[in-house]
Amino acid sequence: MERRTLTAGDMVDSQCTRCKALLNHTIVAMVGGQVVRVKCNTCGSEHNHRPAKEPKAAAVKGVKAEKVAKTPRTRAAKAPAVSDEAIWEAMIEPLDPDLAVTYSMDGKFKPNTLIAHPVFGTGVVAACQSGKVEVVFKSGRKLLRSAC
Structure with missing residues (x-):
């Protein structure tokens, strides 16, 4: 036709x-x-004009597509705190804990300076950046504000 x-x-x-x-x-x-x-x-x-929609092809009953087993997303595991603790112990060993400077956001700190933080405890300044210092504490590394 x-x-x-x-x-x-x-x-x-x-x-x-x-x-x-x-x-x-x-x-x-x-x-x-x-x-x-x-x-x-x-x-x-x-x-x-809105033409008639094509009907969807019906799936064959009884036959299901195999589902791919997905692993749940998890955050990347951080390095264990033991390694940070070992670094902290190595850095603090040659320094005298009695000479630790009290941390304040307005303070200026140099690398290998001992700092007494009210929350994190005693730490050693690892690096200075503009307005920030990286400090190694027993619990891990922290980036703190400073006047550097």
Whole structure:
């Protein structure tokens, strides 16, 4: 059976925006052989052509696609605190704990200076950056604000 080409004035099924249903429409405008604008024969509204949607292929019952077992995402494990503790012990060994400077955000610190922090305890300044110091404490490395 031959399929006739559509022209303006022909009938076509389209999804009506007002009726919210697939109904007969009259073609109002075409561009390049494609239906562009239609008029609903039920309510009389004119709108862009919305062709009938293709039904989705039904999956064969009983046959399920194998699900790929996914491993749950976890954060990357940090290096154990033992290594930070070993570094701290090596850095603090040659220094005298009685000479530790009390930490303050306005203080200026140089590398290999001993610091007494009210929360983290005794630490050694590892590096100075603009406005920050990296301090090695027994619990790990911390980046603290300073006037460096």
